[in-house]
Amino acid sequence: MTMNVDATNPELVTVGVPTHWYNLAAELETPIPPHLHSGTKEPVGPDDLVALFPGGLIAQEVSTEPYIEIPEPVREIYRMWRPSPLIRARRFEEALNTKAHIYVKYEGVSPVGSHKTNSAVAQAYYNSVDGVRKLTTETGAGQWGSALAFAGAQFGIDIEVWQVRASYDSKPYRGHLIRTYGGTLHPSPSDLTESGRAMLAKDPNTTGSLGMAVSEAVEVAAADPEARYALGSVLNHVVLHQSVIGQEAVAQLNEVESGADVVFGCAGGGSNLAGLSFPFLREKIHGRSNPRIVAAEPAACPSITQGEYRYDHGDVAGLTPLLKMHTLGMDFVPDPIHAGGLRYHGMAPALSHTVELGLVEGVAISQHDAFSAGVQFARTQGIVPAPESTHAIAACAAHVANSDKEEVVVIGLSGHGQLDLPAYAEFLDGKF
Amino acid sequence: MTMNVDATNPELVTVGVPTHWYNLAAELETPIPPHLHSGTKEPVGPDDLVALFPGGLIAQEVSTEPYIEIPEPVREIYRMWRPSPLIRARRFEEALNTKAHIYVKYEGVSPVGSHKTNSAVAQAYYNSVDGVRKLTTETGAGQWGSALAFAGAQFGIDIEVWQVRASYDSKPYRGHLIRTYGGTLHPSPSDLTESGRAMLAKDPNTTGSLGMAVSEAVEVAAADPEARYALGSVLNHVVLHQSVIGQEAVAQLNEVESGADVVFGCAGGGSNLAGLSFPFLREKIHGRSNPRIVAAEPAACPSITQGEYRYDHGDVAGLTPLLKMHTLGMDFVPDPIHAGGLRYHGMAPALSHTVELGLVEGVAISQHDAFSAGVQFARTQGIVPAPESTHAIAACAAHVANSDKEEVVVIGLSGHGQLDLPAYAEFLDGKF
Numbered sequence: 001m002t003m004n005v006d007a008t009n010p011e012l013v014t015v016g017v018p019t020h021w022y023n024l025a026a027e028l029e030t031p032i033p034p035h036l037h038s039g040t041k042e043p044v045g046p047d048d049l050v051a052l053f054p055g056g057l058i059a060q061e062v063s064t065e066p067y068i069e070i071p072e073p074v075r076e077i078y079r080m081w082r083p084s085p086l087i088r089a090r091r092f093e094e095a096l097n098t099k100a101h102i103y104v105k106y107e108g109v110s111p112v113g114s115h116k117t118n119s120a121v122a123q124a125y126y127n128s129v130d131g132v133r134k135l136t137t138e139t140g141a142g143q144w145g146s147a148l149a150f151a152g153a154q155f156g157i158d159i160e161v162w163q164v165r166a167s168y169d170s171k172p173y174r175g176h177l178i179r180t181y182g183g184t185l186h187p188s189p190s191d192l193t194e195s196g197r198a199m200l201a202k203d204p205n206t207t208g209s210l211g212m213a214v215s216e217a218v219e220v221a222a223a224d225p226e227a228r229y230a231l232g233s234v235l236n237h238v239v240l241h242q243s244v245i246g247q248e249a250v251a252q253l254n255e256v257e258s259g260a261d262v263v264f265g266c267a268g269g270g271s272n273l274a275g276l277s278f279p280f281l282r283e284k285i286h287g288r289s290n291p292r293i294v295a296a297e298p299a300a301c302p303s304i305t306q307g308e309y310r311y312d313h314g315d316v317a318g319l320t321p322l323l324k325m326h327t328l329g330m331d332f333v334p335d336p337i338h339a340g341g342l343r344y345h346g347m348a349p350a351l352s353h354t355v356e357l358g359l360v361e362g363v364a365i366s367q368h369d370a371f372s373a374g375v376q377f378a379r380t381q382g383i384v385p386a387p388e389s390t391h392a393i394a395a396c397a398a399h400v401a402n403s404d405k406e407e408v409v410v411i412g413l414s415g416h417g418q419l420d421l422p423a424y425a426e427f428l429d430g431k432f
Numbered sequence: 433m434t435m436n437v438d439a440t441n442p443e444l445v446t447v448g449v450p451t452h453w454y455n456l457a458a459e460l461e462t463p464i465p466p467h468l469h470s471g472t473k474e475p476v477g478p479d480d481l482v483a484l485f486p487g488g489l490i491a492q493e494v495s496t497e498p499y500i501e502i503p504e505p506v507r508e509i510y511r512m513w514r515p516s517p518l519i520r521a522r523r524f525e526e527a528l529n530t531k532a533h534i535y536v537k538y539e540g541v542s543p544v545g546s547h548k549t550n551s552a553v554a555q556a557y558y559n560s561v562d563g564v565r566k567l568t569t570e571t572g573a574g575q576w577g578s579a580l581a582f583a584g585a586q587f588g589i590d591i592e593v594w595q596v597r598a599s600y601d602s603k604p605y606r607g608h609l610i611r612t613y614g615g616t617l618h619p620s621p622s623d624l625t626e627s628g629r630a631m632l633a634k635d636p637n638t639t640g641s642l643g644m645a646v647s648e649a650v651e652v653a654a655a656d657p658e659a660r661y662a663l664g665s666v667l668n669h670v671v672l673h674q675s676v677i678g679q680e681a682v683a684q685l686n687e688v689e690s691g692a693d694v695v696f697g698c699a700g701g702g703s704n705l706a707g708l709s710f711p712f713l714r715e716k717i718h719g720r721s722n723p724r725i726v727a728a729e730p731a732a733c734p735s736i737t738q739g740e741y742r743y744d745h746g747d748v749a750g751l752t753p754l755l756k757m758h759t760l761g762m763d764f765v766p767d768p769i770h771a772g773g774l775r776y777h778g779m780a781p782a783l784s785h786t787v788e789l790g791l792v793e794g795v796a797i798s799q800h801d802a803f804s805a806g807v808q809f810a811r812t813q814g815i816v817p818a819p820e821s822t823h824a825i826a827a828c829a830a831h832v833a834n835s836d837k838e839e840v841v842v843i844g845l846s847g848h849g850q851l852d853l854p855a856y857a858e859f860l861d862g863k864f
Contacts, residue, residue: 381543
């Protein structure tokens with residue numbers, strides 16, 4: 001199966017692995033506000049980014065093309081698990097006593113069990129084209145770090161990962177996974193970087209945050225001419241790569257329904273929800289359907305529903321450019337909730353922009369409600385959802401439970417939660 | 433997709449979920465030796481088994497029909513993840529510098545990440561037909577226990593699991609999974625049964641074994657008229673249910689190759705290898721291809737290559753009927769290797785029988801060689817194999833490495849190893 005894009009009408013796709021990434025920004029009436037240089041406050045140009053990113057990704061970050069061809073070496077690896085399944089969750093529907101048709105777009109079938117591989121493979125590829133020898137990165141629960149370690153193994157690139165200490169300590173399995181793929185792992189903050197040492201001096205017992213880990217990885221990449229940095233969410237090129245999720249989902253859904261009424265996704269940095277929902281927004285823009293898009297974020301880190309929409313740094317130390325986004329502030333340290341992938345102070349500029357345009361709405365979900373829905377989903381559908389994904393399931397369940405409305409709803413299941421089972425055990429033990 | 437069986441030629445199937453289970457024994461010239469009553473030494477009849485198993489499964493245990501229809505409620509659940517993929521492992525081939533075509537039949541896509549769900553769902557169904565309220569069982573690494581807990585949740589049956597203590601202590605995640613599905617979990621030996629208390633009196637520090645855990649689960653089921661027992665391997669009806677693996681694999685392989693030359697599977701109790709290989713032996717019997725079947729067993733528990741072929745009990749306490757099988761002796765306690773699912777003293781009578789007939793050969797693999805192959809597979813193909821499955825990968829790698837022969841080989845990947853990552857970490861740390 002391949003997903004063919006018709007050159008005269010590129011929105012018409014058939015079920016399979018997409019040949020192109022979809023760039024919603026190119027089809028919006030107002031562009032995404034540019035990233036700004038933290039010193040000059042001027043829009044960043046390619047020269048400002050070459051120390052961190054390869055040319056192919058820099059071009060994608062500012063692209064105004066709606067479709068960008070996926071290089072064959074990337075598609076070859078995508079085919080190892082894509083297209084990911086779109087599953088009708090009939091047993092979950094029965095348990096919720098609803099007439100809604102619930103579809104789950106399931107990214108847990110990837111080698112590492114999450115959607116993160118979609119961008120990791122692309123990023124490793126473009127870095128390999130530029131002859132990069134090493135990539136540094138941060139990771140929360142470990143989905144992104146393990147995805148990049150897998151991708152690095154495919155293209156012969158060394159991967160060095162700083163993992164937020166809260167997750168490093170409580171969930172060692174994904175750290176083992178990173179090492180199994182051949183990657184190197186450090187807890188963050190670490191004493192290996194200036195940023196890390198400064199943070200440890202301030203609070204030796206800090207549980208860390210994604211923003212802190214970003215600072216460490218950026219610092220090491222910037223100082224090594226053969227190394228570059230890779231970010232697992234937030235930036236436009238990451239959102240772009242994740243568009244394979246939504247393109248497949250739209251095509252798969254069109255085989256059995258006439259479009260979606262509501263799309264639910266979890267939102268931390270924003271790439272999973274943007275990747276799922278932007279092709280559905282394409283359908284809306286082109287008048288083929290009119291879906292609501294709901295971003296389910298954790299009550300402990302509610303950047304859309306509680307944050308401000310303004311320029312802010314993507315990291316704690318202020319090493320990244322300024323990004324226009326919904327933010328809780330660059331030094332916000334969320335509670336160490338189990339959905340480590342959602343513990344980020346900001347939200348992807350591309351997704352924040354669609355929120356401002358009224359195309360995406362936010363809802364905050366408590367950890368208890370999220371896991372309660374996750375257990376119900378596991379017992380009916382078998383799949384144990386990632387803690388991140390349980391937020392989208394809970395938002396959907398609250399919307400459709402006991403409803404007579406035959407709505408078509410889609411849940412983005414960003415990954416499986418088999419490596420997060422201690423969190424489920426704590427929930428079952430009544431600890432939250 | 434459905435797999436249709438042609439009534440006039442039931443071996444002709446198309447790719448999809450099978451409509452029937454395949455019973456190789458019905459097509460062999462000599463039948464599988466019957467199970468014997470441990471007291472009378474006469475073949476067991478249905479009356480001897482009713483305290484443990486429901487009628488539907490007892491009938492399958494002695495069936496002489498080559499095809500048995502899969503009930504629709506079972507097929508409906510199978511469709512949640514079946515057909516499982518048959519993957520050409522091109523990157524692994526490159527790493528091995530071989531011209532062989534390596535195909536992997538991957539059962540890790542099931543809800544619990546292993547092949548065990550194929551029989552768990554069937555067993556829960558037939559018990560629900562008989563009005564059974566509770567099922568007891570044993571589990572090693574936890575694949576079977578979690579599969580039955582999932583299946584119990586689908587049919588409203590309470591599941592109570594005794595897990596071998598070596599795995600219970602070192603790998604708590606699958607225990608959490610059992611609880612997430614709503615099951616109840618005990619370490620074995622436990623002080624809840626007479627068998628367990630006797631074993632603890634003998635050796636309070638025992639790491640346990642599958643044989644011990646079987647005794648406990650059988651004892652509890654036999655004493656409760658509303659409860660029955662479920663076994664995850666060894667018995668004929670379990671082997672039967674697993675035939676969906678091989679039927680799919682034969683059909684999938686026929687789409688791209690003209691049959692298999694060698695089929696490698698790991699063998700503990702034998703159900704995974706039998707499920708994979710018996711439909712390939714059907715192809716051999718009917719003259720359509722001539723595959724070798726290789727059973728890869730752990731050097732620490734080598735029942736085929738080192739055991740005797742004789743009648744023995746399936747458990748330590750001698751509560752089960754006598755089974756004709758390759759056995760290391762009912763009281764053999766293997767080292768606590770990481771492949772918990774292979775730590776069983778015996779081998780399925782159906783598989784042992786094919787070994788005696790010269791249709792299946794055994795090879796013993798060291799834990800070091802198994803994990804070495806597992807890491808190489810993970811780094812090339814992304815999938816982290818279950819420790820059990822790494823034995824089949826290692827056997828295949830040894831056979832095809834640096835070969836110019838364009839053989840078609842199939843590896844049975846019984847599950848993923850994401851919940852066994854601490855074992856990979858120990859291997860990477862040079863601990864074995």
